[in-house]
Amino acid sequence: MVVGEFTEQADLLVIGGGPGGYSAAIRASQLGRNVTLVERGDIGGVCLNVGCIPSKALIELSSRFHELDGLAKRGVVTEDAHIDPVALVQTVTASVERLTSGVRQLLKAADVQIVQGEASFVGPNEVRVRASHETSRIKFKDCILATGSSPRELEGFVVDHQHILDSTDLLFAPVVRRDLIVIGGGYIGIELGSAHARLGTKVTILEMAPEILMGVEPEIQRTLRSVLKQMGVEVHTGIKVKGVKTTGDAVVVEIQAGSTVEQIRAGAVAVMVGRVPNLGDDLALGTAGVGIGPEGRLVVDEQMRTANPHVFAIGDIVAGPMLAHKAYYEAKVAAEAATGRPTGNDATVIPAVIFSEPEVASAGLGEQEARDRFGDDVVVARFPYRANGRAIVLGAAVGELKVVAAKATGRLLGVHIVGIDASNLISEAALAIELGATIDDLALTIHPHPTLSEMYPEAAEVAQGMPTHIATQRG
C-alpha cells in the first residue's frame, strides 16, 4: 500500500482474515474477482490463532495425559507421567503456526492482496485503513465484512493476564496451575476448564444460568456434569459473580448463590462469558449505510447482503451460532453473491460440537424442539456406547447417540451424541438431514464393524422397534 491518504481501488475488499474472511477471499478469487484483504491482527482470525485450533491441540494432549492411568490398568504401563508445559505450549503453537502459514500461502496462491491494518468506513464504498505508521484509503466495488468477535467483558474483572485471565491465557500458558476458577459454563469454559483439569489443575466452574451448556440436550448436560464431577471439577450453577480481589499470588472471587454470598480463592480466575461481535464505533458502519440489528449483529438477506447492496457480512457478526464452520459456509455464499452467482444461505443444519471429554455433538432439532413443533409425530430413540463393540475396545463406554425423527415419514430431524469421537460422527447426521434421509435409510445402510458409526443403524433400529444390540425400548 502507498503511504499517506492515497486512495487505492479494490475490486472486492474483504475486512477480516478469520475463517470467514480468508475463505471468502479465496472463493471470490476462484470466481474471478481481484481480492484485497484487510486484517488488523493475524491472518487466521480467532479460530486459527486463539480459538478452535490451539484449544483442540491443548484438549487432545490433556486427554492423552489423562488416560494414562486407565491405560496402565489395561496393559500399557508408564511410570512418572508428567506434563512438560513448555513442550506442550510449543506443540500448541506449532499447530497454529502450521495452519496459519498454510492459509497465508493459500491466499498468496489465490493472488489475494493482503493489507495490514484496521479498516473503518469513510463512505458507502470506501474504507480508511490505519496501520502502525500509515493510513490509506481503499475504494471498493464490493466488500465482505468478516470482523468476527471478541471476548465479552465481565464487570469488575479487568483481564491482566496474570491473575485474571482470558481464554487465550489458558491456551498458551507454559505452566500447569495448582488451581483455577473458570467463570462461564458455556462450551469454551467447559472445554478449557476440563482440559486444564485433565492436566492436573483443580478447576472450579461458575455458571450464572441454572445449567451448564445451555441449549444442549438435558441428558447430555447431566452426563457431562457427572463426568466433570468424577474428574474432580467443581461445577456451580445459578451463581452470580460479584467481584474479584487480587491478594498476593491469589485471587478471591465473591459469588452469590441465592441469598448467600461466599468467597472462593484460587491462583487465578479465567473469564469466558461469551463473545461480542466486532462492530464497534471504530468501524463507522453508519457511514456505509449498514445498521446494527438485534443482539448487536448485522442484518443480512439470504445472500449475506447488508442494507448496503455492495456490502456483505458473514461469520460471528451475523445471526446464528458463533462457529467457524458457519463462517466458512457463509463466506462462500457471500463470495458467490458478490460475484453475481445464484446462491443462497439455505443450509438445513449447522452442526455443533463441544470438545469436552467425552465429546458432545449435535445436528438438527433437539428432542423438545421437535416435540414442540411436531407434537406426537415424533419418535426418539437412543443407543448407548456401552453396547457398541468399538466403544468397548476403546475403553470408552460412556455416552449415547440419540436420533429424533418424524414418526409418520421416518424423516430424520436431529441427532445428539455424547461420547468419544462425537465430533467426527456427527457429520453423517448433518448429511443425512440435508439429504432428507429417513430412519429406514440409516438402518439399511451397511456400516462397517466394529465402528462407532454403527450406532446410527442401531439407534435407527431402536426407532423401528427392532433393535439388534440392546433390548427393545422406544421413546
Next chain:
Amino acid sequence: MVVGEFTEQADLLVIGGGPGGYSAAIRASQLGRNVTLVERGDIGGVCLNVGCIPSKALIELSSRFHELDGLAKRGVVTEDAHIDPVALVQTVTASVERLTSGVRQLLKAADVQIVQGEASFVGPNEVRVRASHETSRIKFKDCILATGSSPRELEGFVVDHQHILDSTDLLFAPVVRRDLIVIGGGYIGIELGSAHARLGTKVTILEMAPEILMGVEPEIQRTLRSVLKQMGVEVHTGIKVKGVKTTGDAVVVEIQAGSTVEQIRAGAVAVMVGRVPNLGDDLALGTAGVGIGPEGRLVVDEQMRTANPHVFAIGDIVAGPMLAHKAYYEAKVAAEAATGRPTGNDATVIPAVIFSEPEVASAGLGEQEARDRFGDDVVVARFPYRANGRAIVLGAAVGELKVVAAKATGRLLGVHIVGIDASNLISEAALAIELGATIDDLALTIHPHPTLSEMYPEAAEVAQGMPTHIATQRG
C-alpha cells in the same frame, strides 16, 4: 434338549451363533418366529470371540503404546513405558467376555432357545445335533445357515500354537515376542502383524501376491507400505513359502522369490492366508438339497434363499467379502424373507475397513473400477490429512481422503480413506452413496470445524475445482 435321538420341532432353526446367526435369530424372534439356535462353539462366532473384537482391542492398545514416544515430544512425558502382557491379554479377553455375554443376554431376552452342539443335515428339513454326550434331531420349518469360516490351511504348516501360529494365537498370547514371521499380507496379516510390531516385536510379512492388501487402491497400498517400513516392519511380496522347520526355540521358513530360495528365521511364524467357508462334508448339505457353488460358497437368491426354499444362508458362507457387517445385514434380510416379508439384499455398498495404522477404509467403486465402467465420465479428487486442522492437532497428518464421482451428474461413486479414524469416517460415504448424493451435496453440507470429516466437503470442493484449504488440483 432331550437325550438320545428324540426329535424336536423348531419353527425357525439357525445354525451358527456368529454375527450372522445371532442377529438373524434376534430379528426372526422380533418378527414373531420361535427360534432355536445351534452353536457348536461359542456364541458370538469368530467375530466376537477370535476376530473383530479381540483384534481391535489389541490393535487399540498397541497403538496407544506406540504413540508414547511421539507424545513425549509433544509435552506428555512418560518414563519406562512397557507392556504388561498379562494385563493386555486380560483386557482383550474382558472385551470379548463383555460383548459375548451381552449377546447371550440378548438372545435370552428374545426367547431364542440355544442348543449346544454341531448340526448336520439328515433331510431337507431336519438336522442332527451332536453334543459331547448326546445327539438329538431337530425338524425345522425354516432354517438359516450361518456356519461362518475357518482359517485356510497352508500346505506344510501344521499349526501347533507354539511355533506355528494362527490368528487366535496372536490375539491372546500373554507375551511380547522378540520376532515373528507373518505369512499373508491380507488385512488380517497386516492388522495383527503391525499391532505386534507396535508392541515391540520385529515382524516380517510375506505375501505371495505382487502387493499387500490386494483390491485396495494402489496409492493406499503404497502409503501403508511406507508406514510399515518406517515402523521397522519388513514386507516381502511376490514370495512363495516353501516350507518350515522347527529347530529348538525357532522356526526356519523357506521362501522363494523368483528363482532364489532363502531361509528366514524367527521365534514363530503365524499363518494368515485367508479363510474358507465352513461347508464341509460334516454338514451333509447335499441331504438338504443345498449345493455348493463357485469359490466354495453357497448360492443364494436376493432373499438369501438356497436351492432348498426353506433353507437360507448368510455371512461368510455366501458370496461377497467375509465381513461381519455383511453378515449382520444379510441376517436381517434372511430373517425377514423366512418370515414372508418383502425384503431383498440390495445394498449398493459394503464398506470395508482395515484397522492398520493409519486406518484404511473404503466404500463404493475404486478409481480404476470407475474408469473401467464409466470411461471419461469420472472425476477423482483428493484431500490430504496434512491440510486438515483436526489431523494436525491430533499429530496425525499422514493420509488422504479420495472421492470418485460421475463427472456429468456429480454422483458419488466411491470414497477411499487412509488415515487416522478412517473407520468411523467411511460410514458417511456409505450413506451418501446409498442415498445417491452428489459432490455438491457433500460440498454444501456444513461439517463441523475442526473435525476430520471436513475432508469430505474439502475433497468435494477439489472435485468442483474450487478447493478451500489446498491449492487447486483436479484429477
Next chain:
Amino acid sequence: NQPVSARGGRALATPAVRRLARELGVDINMVTGTGPDGRVIADDLRAAASQPPSDTTI
C-alpha cells in the same frame, strides 16, 4: 451456540437440488416434488424450468 434447526415449510430437497434450482432460476418452493414424501428432485426442476415462467409460479 444452539444448533440451527430444520426450517419448516420449505421444499424437501437435497443441497445439490436446492443449488440447481437457483441456477435454473426456479423457485423450488413452488415446484411439486415427485420424489419420496414429495421430495423435489433434479428432474422436477428441469421440467419446471422448461415450462413458460407463468406456469412455474402458479
